[in-house]
Amino acid sequence: MKKIQMVDLKGQYEDIKSEVNNSIQEVLETTAFINGPKVHQFQKNLETYLGVKHVIPCANGTDALQIAMMGLGLKPGDEVITADFTFAATVEVIALLQLTPVLVDVNEDDFNINIEAIKKAITPKTKAIVPVHLFGQCANMEAIMDIAKAHNLFVIEDNAQAIGANYTYKNGTKVKAGTIGNVGATSFFPSKNLGCYGDGGAIFTNDDDLAHTLRGIVNHGMYERYHHDVVGVNSRLDSIQAAVLDAKLPNLDAYNKARRHAARKYNAAFKNISQITTPKTVNGCEGICDTCDCHVFHQYTLRVKNIDRDALVKHLNDNQIPCGVYYPIPLHKQKAYLDARYNEEDFTVTNQLVKEVISLPMHTELDDEQIDFITSTIINYLNE
Ligand SMILES: *Cc1c(COP(=O)(O)O)cnc(C)c1O
Numbered sequence: 144m145k146k147i148q149m150v151d152l153k154g155q156y157e158d159i160k161s162e163v164n165n166s167i168q169e170v171l172e173t174t175a176f177i178n179g180p181k182v183h184q185f186q187k188n189l190e191t192y193l194g195v196k197h198v199i200p201c202a203n204g205t206d207a208l209q210i211a212m213m214g215l216g217l218k219p220g221d222e223v224i225t226a227d228f229t230f231a232a233t234v235e236v237i238a239l240l241q242l243t244p245v246l247v248d249v250n251e252d253d254f255n256i257n258i259e260a261i262k263k264a265i266t267p268k269t270k271a272i273v274p275v276h277l278f279g280q281c282a283n284m285e286a287i288m289d290i291a292k293a294h295n296l297f298v299i300e301d302n303a304q305a306i307g308a309n310y311t312y313k314n315g316t317k318v319k320a321g322t323i324g325n326v327g328a329t330s331f332f333p334s335k336n337l338g339c340y341g342d343g344g345a346i347f348t349n350d351d352d353l354a355h356t357l358r359g360i361v362n363h364g365m366y367e368r369y370h371h372d373v374v375g376v377n378s379r380l381d382s383i384q385a386a387v388l389d390a391k392l393p394n395l396d397a398y399n400k401a402r403r404h405a406a407r408k409y410n411a412a413f414k415n416i417s418q419i420t421t422p423k424t425v426n427g428c429e430g431i432c433d434t435c436d437c438h439v440f441h442q443y444t445l446r447v448k449n450i451d452r453d454a455l456v457k458h459l460n461d462n463q464i465p466c467g468v469y470y471p472i473p474l475h476k477q478k479a480y481l482d483a484r485y486n487e488e489d490f491t492v493t494n495q496l497v498k499e500v501i502s503l504p505m506h507t508e509l510d511d512e513q514i515d516f517i518t519s520t521i522i523n524y525l526n527e
Contacts (some may be wrong), residue, residue: 154508166386179382185389197354204330205346209236221270254445276305298324304441362437400442412518
């Protein structure tokens with residue numbers, strides 16, 4: 144059996160080596176390292192793939208979120224509602240821009256931002272909602288867009304973990320994650336579903352004026368060379384990373400399919416194990432089918448009950464099975480984001496999830512033998 148890894152970037156590269164190498168070589172030959180034709184080519188191809196009018200590439204996913212908030216003109220003191228159970232980047236940029244983060248609880252079944260909690264958190268100062276499409280499937284966007292409309296709020300989708308996922312409206316219409324709100328932000332960090340070989344990110348929008356504003360902000364606030372109309376940042380996707388991404392984009396659907404295959408195998412193995420709750424797929428998608436992209440499994444995350452989760456983590460590591468706890472501490476308990484206005488009763492789900500979650504190896508190169516080894520190691524441990 145191949146050594147099990149949390150993410151197997153080497154194995155994936157071996158499969159697409161010539162496409163990636165050729166694409167990088169083109170950049171080297173032209174030496175157009177910044178804003179070269181590869182960046183434009185990837186931008187256009189991603190726009191087509193997502194069915195969105197504008198993709199604005201940038202340096203990483205954290206910048207993508209920050210630039211989205213700058214582009215919307217959010218001002219210090221504006222309140223921005225986001226999920227308590229996510230990677231810190233989401234709340235970090237809110238705080239960095241001197242906006243006021245308002246963390247709210249998530250759902251127990253899909254780990255995504257809770258709609259009732261959003262409603263409860265709205266005040267006259269609320270200006271935006273940032274749903275995070277956690278672990279690979281969309282938050283309840285239809286409900287979020289309704290709330291946003293009723294209260295005149297912006298919606299910024301943190302799509303770092305769900306690129307390629309579909310969101311299905313109640314009427315059956317499907318759209319790509321990250322293209323529903325005013326703006327979407329994603330990351331091309333190497334371990335993401337579409338990862339480059341360094342840092343990268345992008346912003347998506349269907350709003351022409353906002354797209355124009357964002358294109359200037361990523362490039363020092365310049366719309367005309369050496370004319371700085373707004374305060375911007377230096378956040379560009381470099382051409383070599385764009386070359387890698389453009390070579391990988393045609394494989395994204397196949398990659399997500401491989402992740403779903405692994406998730407289905409995991410689900411089947413754990414079906415009758417009472418201490419384990421397998422991840423639930425939502426958005427009109429029961430179970431994990433072969434064809435739809437409702438969940439792209441950036442992470443495969445179990446909840447375990449009536450056992451010592453940390454002892455299980457240790458047992459897996461002792462058996463050369465890597466695993467992760469995403470996330471071990473709710474954001475509202477992180478020193479940087481403490482706020483006297485929070486009440487613990489409002490975070491019952493996150494407070495519980497941090498004790499129960501465990502993410503198993505999930506990547507495009509996992510084979511059945513490895514999955515069987517992982518699932519039997521867990522099941523044998525629970526039966527001991
Ligand atoms: C990875 C990630 C980010 C940040 O992306 P970087 O490219 O690492 O800056 C933001 N939000 C979420 C939910 C993420 O998973």
